[in-house]
Amino acid sequence: xxxxxxxxxxxxxxxxxxxxxFAASLWAGRTGIAEFGLLPEAVEGQNGIRFNRMASVFGFxxxxxxxxxxxxxxxxxxxxxxxxxRQAAAQSCLMEHYAPEDIAIVLGCxxxxxxxxxxxxxxxxxxxxxxxxxxxxRTMASAGGSHISIDLGITGPVMNLSTxxxxxxxxxxxxxHMVRSGMSEAAIAGGHEAPLTFGFLxxxxxxxxxxxxxxxxxxxxxxxxTLGEGAAMLVLESLDAALARGAKIFAExxxxxxxxxxxxxxxxxxxxxxxxxKKALKDAGATPxxxxxxxxxGTGTQANDAVEAAAIHKVFGDRAAKIPVSSTKSxxxxxxxxxxxxxxxxxxxxxxxxxxPFNVGVTTIDPEIKLDVILNEPRPGxxxxxxxxxxxxxxxxxxxxxxNAVVALxxxxxx
Amino acid sequence: MCEESVEQCCIxxxxxxxxxxADSVTRERTFEELEIDSLDKINxxxxxxxxxxxxxxxxxxxxxxxxGDIVDGVLRLQQHAAVEPAGSAx
Numbered sequence: 164x165x166x167x168x169x170x171x172x173x174x175x176x177x178x179x180x181x182x183x184x185f186a187a188s189l190w191a192g193r194t195g196i197a198e199f200g201l202l203p204e205a206v207e208g209q210n211g212i213r214f215n216r217m218a219s220v221f222g223f224x225x226x227x228x229x230x231x232x233x234x235x236x237x238x239x240x241x242x243x244x245x246x247x248x249r250q251a252a253a254q255s256c257l258m259e260h261y262a263p264e265d266i267a268i269v270l271g272c273x274x275x276x277x278x279x280x281x282x283x284x285x286x287x288x289x290x291x292x293x294x295x296x297x298x299x300x301r302t303m304a305s306a307g308g309s310h311i312s313i314d315l316g317i318t319g320p321v322m323n324l325s326t327x328x329x330x331x332x333x334x335x336x337x338x339x340h341m342v343r344s345g346m347s348e349a350a351i352a353g354g355h356e357a358p359l360t361f362g363f364l365x366x367x368x369x370x371x372x373x374x375x376x377x378x379x380x381x382x383x384x385x386x387x388x389t390l391g392e393g394a395a396m397l398v399l400e401s402l403d404a405a406l407a408r409g410a411k412i413f414a415e416x417x418x419x420x421x422x423x424x425x426x427x428x429x430x431x432x433x434x435x436x437x438x439x440x441k442k443a444l445k446d447a448g449a450t451p452x453x454x455x456x457x458x459x460x461g462t463g464t465q466a467n468d469a470v471e472a473a474a475i476h477k478v479f480g481d482r483a484a485k486i487p488v489s490s491t492k493s494x495x496x497x498x499x500x501x502x503x504x505x506x507x508x509x510x511x512x513x514x515x516x517x518x519x520p521f522n523v524g525v526t527t528i529d530p531e532i533k534l535d536v537i538l539n540e541p542r543p544g545x546x547x548x549x550x551x552x553x554x555x556x557x558x559x560x561x562x563x564x565x566x567n568a569v570v571a572l573x574x575x576x577x578x
Numbered sequence: 579m580c581e582e583s584v585e586q587c588c589i590x591x592x593x594x595x596x597x598x599x600a601d602s603v604t605r606e607r608t609f610e611e612l613e614i615d616s617l618d619k620i621n622x623x624x625x626x627x628x629x630x631x632x633x634x635x636x637x638x639x640x641x642x643x644x645x646g647d648i649v650d651g652v653l654r655l656q657q658h659a660a661v662e663p664a665g666s667a668x
Contacts, residue, residue, distance in 0.1 A: 213636070371620055371636050429617050466616075 167342045167417075168575060170410040171255025171398030173247040173353075174508055177218035177391055178495050181250055185395075185495075185505075186512050190541050192523045194494045195219070196377045196389050204361035212368045214375045217359055218391030218496025236297050237310060238276030243394035243501075244307030244355035245314050251351060252315055255398040260408050267347035268308045268321040269338035271330025271354035273500030275304035278360045304500075307355050307394075319347055325500065328460070330354055332503030332560035332568035335397065336419030339570070342399045349404070354504035355394035364390065370429075372464050378497070379524040380461030380490035381468050381536045388462040391496020395504035397511065414514040415573045417555065418447025424565025431467055431561055436460075436474035439567035440557060444478075447571040449555055451479045454486055454571075456519050456544050456556040458510045461490020462497055471561060472532035487544060489537040493523045503560040507570060510558045514574040519544040545574045584630070584656070585649045591625045592645060605646035612645075626652060632659065 172182045177195025179185030188195070195218040202210050225234045225242040228249075234242070248268075252258055257266065279301035286292035300306060305323040312321045320341070324333045331354025338352030367373050367390060374387035405412055420442025424435030444451060459471055476483040491509045498505060513519050521537040528536050545554050554574040561567050582590070585605065593600040596612060603612065609619065619642060623634050626648065632655040642648055 369620070369624060371639065375636075427615070427617070430615065 164343050165345060165401035165403065166415060167339050167399050168402045168405050168415050169397050169413045169511055170400055170405050171251040171253075171257060172396070172413060172508060172511065173250025173252070173254065174393065174395040174505065175220055175223065175243050175246050176393035176395065176495050176505055177220055180220070180223070182508070185508065188494060189491065189509055189512060189520050190518070192494065192521060192540070194377070194523055195391070196496055202361055202364070212364055214368065214373045216374070216377055216389055217364070218389055218498070219359060220393055233310065236300055237306060238279045238301040238357065240272060240274070240276055240355050240357035241306045241310050243357060243392070244270065244272075245310050247353065247355065247394040247396040248311040248315065248351050251353070251396040251398045255400070255410060257349060257351070257398050258315055261349045263316050263318040265319055265348035266317045267319045267338060267341050267350040268311050268317055269334045269341065269350055269352045270308045270323050271326070271332070271334040271500045271503060272304045272307055272323050272356055273325045273327050273330045274356055274358040274363070276302035276306065277358045277363055281360050281362045311351060317351070326566045326568070327562035327564055328497065328499055329503060329560035329562035329566050329568040330500035331395070332507065332558065332570055333421065335416070335504065335507055336421065336568055336570050338399055339416045339419050342401060349398065349400040351396055352399055353394065353396035354501035356498045356501035357392045358499055359390060359392050374463060377524050378463035378493050379526070380459065380463045380493055380522055381472070381488070381529055381532055381534065382525040383527045383529040385463045385465065385468060385529070387464055388492070389496045391498040391502070393495065393498050393505060394501055395508040397504070397507060412575045414511045415575045416570060417573045418443040418445070418449065418571030420444070420446055420569045422567045424567070426565050428564050431470040431565065433470045433473035433477060435565050435567050436471055436559065436561050437477040439569040440474065440478045440559065443557060443569040443571045447555065449571065451482065453553050453555045454479070454557055455553045456510070456513060457486055457488045458506050458513070458520070458556065458558040459488050459490045460559045460561040461492055463490070463492065467561065468529065468532060471559065472534050475534060484533050485535055487519050487537050487542060488534045489520050489522050491520050503558065503568065506560070507558045507572070510556045510572055514545060514556055514572055517543060517545050517574075584652050587629055588626060588649050588652060589645065591629060592622055592648070595622050595625060603645055605649060606644065608644050609642065622648070630656065632656065
């Protein structure tokens with residue numbers, strides 16, 4: 164089986180329109196969570212929403228990146244996907260080194276072209292207006308992968324996975340297994356989402372899990388999640404091929420674990436999350452003792468953070484309280500099907516740069532969780548620890564419906 | 579707005595939401611006994627807000643334990659709305 168490495172990164176997010184901007188925000192703790200004011204669809208001057216903050220991608224002009232034809236045919240989520248994939252492919256020089264049929268695209272997108280669907284449905288239901296002829300292609304969740312394949316000329320396997328908040332992590336793990344097994348020589352893996360529509364925000368408001376302030380994962384006074392949007396893409400290929408062509412290697416993907424809670428459609432359960440982490444480590448041929456950082460799902464809800472902490476304790480036992488943990492959702496928000504890709508990107512940057520992202524907004528760490536939550540500033544990690552075998556990071560995604568996905572990444576060093 | 583008493587209306591909403599007979603829902607019954615979980619509480623609160631034209635604060639929902647808690651909470655919010663200008667119930 165191939166060792167699999169990451170040789171290209173791309174993103175468009177609320178904290179950066181490319182990887183260098185994203186990294187700068189990550190290390191500075193610059194959050195993309197901001198007040199959104201009165202929405203265009205507000206009725207009688209009221210949004211009718213209890214919260215007033217989200218994490219948006221500001222200033223994105225699709226016409227600067229895409230032809231008029233593509234802009235017309237696509238929703239914002241697909242536009243994000245194309246732009247982020249181009250960045251990742253360009254950085255790795257992917258198309259120059261692989262035949263189009265040897266590259267796969269595996270993406271996570273849960274909501275599809277949400278704004279297109281809402282706008283056209285409202286026109287139809289309330290005005291009996293004609294529906295735009297491109298509504299189908301704008302709204303299908305697989306459109307991102309299709310458009311990337313068209314844009315870059317990739318003819319290998321292309322698919323979209325929809326597992327709610329774990330979609331992109333399922334996609335990254337699936338792509339990893341495809342490259343590891345040799346099914347595909349290389350892959351673009353990641354996620355994209357643009358779900359911040361009036362209907363979506365109102366739906367989440369009705370669930371009462373969105374923070375009226377801002378997402379503060381693992382804080383004692385946490386009061387919910389903050390919704391976000393964006394895309395992140397990673398190029399995967401075999402270590403041998405990357406070395407042979409002299410590609411820059413950002414990190415190694417070493418394991419992938421999946422599980423289902425089989426419990427409840429919204430309430431998470433620690434056994435399922437623990438099982439996914441254990442499976443990721445087993446897949447990596449690693450032990451819990453080798454983990455030096457966990458990028459938590461960390462939504463900032465009471466339920467998720469308590470359950471995820473309990474799961475970490477189940478997997479790591481006495482060491483659980485000593486493993487640095489953070490949730491970068493406090494910076495980029497929760498972009499549903501894309502969020503696992505943004506968090507994998509943050510984890511790759513942590514491995515490459517040897518420092519760990521931190522939580523923002525935490526007032527007091529919840530004493531019940533008993534974890535080493537990174538606060539206030541990045542912390543050195545993965546290096547000079549005197550423990551050369553402790554160089555694995557986990558990126559957790561724990562979705563509504565109890566669908567869990569965890570990727571294990573390792574710092575890459577030249578042998 | 580419900581035509582019956584607040585209590586009868588709350589009971590009807592809970593019974594309909596949980597697909598259980600209305601006579602099995604009494605003030606004293608706890609959510610645990612009626613197998614009302616956190617998601618059910620959100621659903622029931624949503625229907626009650628619609629029925630009574632009130633807004634139930636998040637923190638109130640997390641404190642609900644019994645059918646009586648819901649009925650009393652609705653009565654309190656109605657009284658509050660009666661003495662405060664419209665829209666200030668939260």
